[in-house]
Amino acid sequence: MVAKTETKRKKGPGRPPKSVAGKINDTPPTDDLLAIYKDMLLIRRFEEKAGQLYGMGQIGGFCHLYIGQEAVVVGLQSASKPGDTVVTSYRDHGHMLACGMAADGVMAELTGRAGGYSRGKGGSMHMFSREKKFFGGHGIVGAQVPIGVGLAFSHKYKDEPNVCLTYLGDGAVNQGQVYESFNMAALWRLPCLFIIENNQYGMGTAVTRAAAGRALADRGLAYGIPGKQVDGMDVLAVRSAALEALAHCRDGHGPYILEMKTYRYRGHSMSDPAKYRTREEVDAMRKQHDPIDQMREVLKNQNITDEQLKSIDSDVKVIVTKATEFAQTSPEPDVAELFTDILLPVDDGSQLAKV
Amino acid sequence: MASEIKMPALSPTMESGTLAKWLVAEGDQVRSGDIIAEIETDKTTMEVETIEDGIIGKLLVPAGAENVAVNTTIAILIDDAADAIPDVASADPAAPAEQPAVSVPAPQALAGAATVVTGASTSLTVRESLRDAMAEEMRRDDRVFVMGEEVAEYQGAYKVTQGLLDEFGAKRVIDTPITEQGFAGLGVGAAFGELRPVIEFMTFNFAMQAIDQIINSAAKTLYMSGGQMGCPIVFRGPNGAASRVGAQHSQCYASWYAHCPGLKVVSPYSAADAKGLLKSAIRDPNPVIFLENEVMYGQSFDVPDDDDWLVPIGKANIVRSGTDVTITAFSIMVGRALQAADLLGEQGISAEVIDLRTIRPLDCDTIVGSVKKTSRLITCEEGFPFAGIGAEIAMQVMEQAFDWLDAPVARATGKDVPMPYAENLEKLALPQVEDIVATAQAVCDGFRG
Numbered sequence: 001m002v003a004k005t006e007t008k009r010k011k012g013p014g015r016p017p018k019s020v021a022g023k024i025n026d027t028p029p030t031d032d033l034l035a036i037y038k039d040m041l042l043i044r045r046f047e048e049k050a051g052q053l054y055g056m057g058q059i060g061g062f063c064h065l066y067i068g069q070e071a072v073v074v075g076l077q078s079a080s081k082p083g084d085t086v087v088t089s090y091r092d093h094g095h096m097l098a099c100g101m102a103a104d105g106v107m108a109e110l111t112g113r114a115g116g117y118s119r120g121k122g123g124s125m126h127m128f129s130r131e132k133k134f135f136g137g138h139g140i141v142g143a144q145v146p147i148g149v150g151l152a153f154s155h156k157y158k159d160e161p162n163v164c165l166t167y168l169g170d171g172a173v174n175q176g177q178v179y180e181s182f183n184m185a186a187l188w189r190l191p192c193l194f195i196i197e198n199n200q201y202g203m204g205t206a207v208t209r210a211a212a213g214r215a216l217a218d219r220g221l222a223y224g225i226p227g228k229q230v231d232g233m234d235v236l237a238v239r240s241a242a243l244e245a246l247a248h249c250r251d252g253h254g255p256y257i258l259e260m261k262t263y264r265y266r267g268h269s270m271s272d273p274a275k276y277r278t279r280e281e282v283d284a285m286r287k288q289h290d291p292i293d294q295m296r297e298v299l300k301n302q303n304i305t306d307e308q309l310k311s312i313d314s315d316v317k318v319i320v321t322k323a324t325e326f327a328q329t330s331p332e333p334d335v336a337e338l339f340t341d342i343l344l345p346v347d348d349g350s351q352l353a354k355v
Numbered sequence: 356m357a358s359e360i361k362m363p364a365l366s367p368t369m370e371s372g373t374l375a376k377w378l379v380a381e382g383d384q385v386r387s388g389d390i391i392a393e394i395e396t397d398k399t400t401m402e403v404e405t406i407e408d409g410i411i412g413k414l415l416v417p418a419g420a421e422n423v424a425v426n427t428t429i430a431i432l433i434d435d436a437a438d439a440i441p442d443v444a445s446a447d448p449a450a451p452a453e454q455p456a457v458s459v460p461a462p463q464a465l466a467g468a469a470t471v472v473t474g475a476s477t478s479l480t481v482r483e484s485l486r487d488a489m490a491e492e493m494r495r496d497d498r499v500f501v502m503g504e505e506v507a508e509y510q511g512a513y514k515v516t517q518g519l520l521d522e523f524g525a526k527r528v529i530d531t532p533i534t535e536q537g538f539a540g541l542g543v544g545a546a547f548g549e550l551r552p553v554i555e556f557m558t559f560n561f562a563m564q565a566i567d568q569i570i571n572s573a574a575k576t577l578y579m580s581g582g583q584m585g586c587p588i589v590f591r592g593p594n595g596a597a598s599r600v601g602a603q604h605s606q607c608y609a610s611w612y613a614h615c616p617g618l619k620v621v622s623p624y625s626a627a628d629a630k631g632l633l634k635s636a637i638r639d640p641n642p643v644i645f646l647e648n649e650v651m652y653g654q655s656f657d658v659p660d661d662d663d664w665l666v667p668i669g670k671a672n673i674v675r676s677g678t679d680v681t682i683t684a685f686s687i688m689v690g691r692a693l694q695a696a697d698l699l700g701e702q703g704i705s706a707e708v709i710d711l712r713t714i715r716p717l718d719c720d721t722i723v724g725s726v727k728k729t730s731r732l733i734t735c736e737e738g739f740p741f742a743g744i745g746a747e748i749a750m751q752v753m754e755q756a757f758d759w760l761d762a763p764v765a766r767a768t769g770k771d772v773p774m775p776y777a778e779n780l781e782k783l784a785l786p787q788v789e790d791i792v793a794t795a796q797a798v799c800d801g802f803r804g
Contacts, residue, residue, distance in 0.1 A: 164544075346639055
């Protein structure tokens with residue numbers, strides 16, 4: 001199901017010159033490897049705890065867990081640069097943590113508390129951090145894609161050397177606005193990296209039952225957007241592909257598509273029993289392709305000791321425990337919050353908001 | 356045999372134009388498809404072709420003639436130089452064969468009836484004032500850019516963005532593909548990215564393709580982010596019925612957008628308000644829906660000579676004082692309400708006309724204050740009656756001024772039908788001056804004394 005090796009598309013329009021790709025250092029230093037491992041582990045443990053809190057009734061509504069897909073966002077974000085912007089759909093907890101948002105604030109938003117990133121008014125699917133350049137957290141499938149192109153437009157307009165990392169799922173690739181976005185991004189050579197997280201199922205529908213044609217990486221071919229399919233369970237493969245794709249976007253060559261072949265271990269949302277796939281399929285993926293297990297092996301080969309790994313495990317546990325306590329003890333939003341943040345006050349003294 | 360060449364209508368709302376130039380002279384031989392003249396409208400210059408072979412027997416309208424009505428005979432085509440040329444007088448050049456379907460008061464009747472302009476001013480069309488508003492704000496703030504279909508090289512489908520490309524260049528005046536949902540969403544992302552987009556929809560009918568981005572992304576994100584994600588964006592373009600363009604191109608969206616918290620909704624009537632409100636909208640840190648009207652684009656009003664002419668969003672304007680009945684209206688309906696007020700005055704009914712200017716936030720204080728004076732209220736809008744702006748105003752007045760009402764609130768609205776194409780049916784579907792008069796009379800007569 002998951003591509004074992006990276007399959008590269010034939011050379012097409014807009015591909016980066018080889019010299020650019022060749023300069024990228026694919027083997028990060030050990031400290032970076034440890035940070036990548038820790039980031040993935042934090043997402044795994046955070047999501048497991050979120051699932052538990054959901055079962056206890058402390059998290060409401062829709063809750064989409066990222067377990068199994070950790071290598072995608074961690075690999076991508078490890079390759080990004082300060083000032084790069086990020087936007088994604090509703091399976092967003094991992095993206096927020098990978099962008100450096102505090103676990104406390106994310107977990108407290110899940111429990112609908114005042115200490116959450118949206119002060120309890122957004123929930124699992126709607127969180128943002130201007131400071132960390134994370135622009136949501138959007139609940140409508142595919143709607144984040146033109147927004148990502150708009151963020152890329154703003155980078156180019158302001159002559160910033162930055163890229164917008166626009167994440168979408170395999171379910172979103174059949175929405176019309178995705179192709180409107182591909183067209184504009186290519187037409188205006190906007191620095192937008194589209195990351196298709198192909199976790200094989202759009203809710204309960206297998207991608208093969210929903211998407212006609214060739215690989216999702218090729219969905220930009222008609223617009224001249226280069227695309228590449230990557231083993232999204234291998235964080236170093238993700239990182240390597242991300243460095244190449246980001247360099248392409250950053251150097252003014254326009255957008256790029258990375259299709260990440262990945263897998264979610266849990267259902268689409270907490271209320272999904274996932275009857276559309278077999279237990280064996282899920283178990284095989286966990287045993288043979290788990291991104292965290294794979295990374296642990298890489299680290300052991302780099303002579304990282306079990307003690308060092310345990311120390312990371314325990315650091316992560318502390319972060320998640322603390323975030324949980326914060327999310328459980330932070331107060332519910334003040335009732336006055338019901339009517340705040342609907343419109344911003346007009347700060348220009350020459351104009352009155354309401355007379 | 357001789358045939359008449361008529362002044363053509365070049366758009367659904369064109370009533371007259373300037374015959375800029377003849378490209379043929381009397382006695383010239385022409386073949387069907389030959390360009391014989393250039394005609395200027397307030398939007399553009401167009402070439403006129405002959406559709407028959409023949410000889411130009413007579414040019415009836417001189418080059419440079421202005422305000423030549425549609426369907427005026429402008430030339431006579433003859434088969435043979437020996438043919439007799441019909442009597443010129445029989446061509447009846449002054450009278451258009453058909454009256455336009457949309458009744459708009461003459462420009463002279465409008466001036467002075469809207470926002471009272473004091474100090475130095477210039478007569479400008481609504482079209483020019485909107486363009487000036489954008490140009491001034493683009494000079495003031497380099498984060499402001501204009502994006503939409505045909506806004507740049509074509510100079511605007513309705514010429515509202517005329518000249519902006521020349522002054523500001525392609526970086527800031529951007530032609531898009533026909534991709535409403537895409538460029539509306541792009542605009543939202545750019546606003547999140549701290550730019551100030553002005554997104555033009557060729558008409559608001561096409562914004563239906565983009566309404567998810569407008570409502571779910573632009574309007575709600577500030578709230579969903581706990582106040583972090585302001586979205587300073589203007590969505591603007593013509594709204595409501597144009598003329599004879601049928602159901603899919605003739606709809607008022609005021610109540611659709613006004614329904615949703617997180618948006619401001621503006622719909623001006625006069626050129627001065629159009630300019631002052633658009634400038635305020637561009638400076639506003641919130642998403643603003645700016646509903647224009649195609650039929651109004653060519654109407655002229657006095658506009659102050661002031662680069663900082665701002666009209667505050669959220670404030671209605673009493674454009675005519677009266678004591679017997681209050682009439683609320685917005686956009687093109689203000690002109691009809693003013694005409695209705697004149698007719699009501701002849702019958703001894705003194706009507707007060709309020710130009711709402713902003714639909715949301717609605718200036719209830721001005722409406723309620725007027726109702727407390729007149730004790731009667733009728734509302735006017737082109738849109739459908741069900742869950743319309745009039746329904747909301749009636750509820751607001753009932754909540755805030757029930758004891759002051761001497762009669763139930765009544766409304767003059769578009770009929771509850773998709774817009775028909777046929778000229779007579781379209782006229783029936785839209786609220787006309789006489790409908791407003793009749794509605795006001797019913798409210799006053801039944802309850803007088």
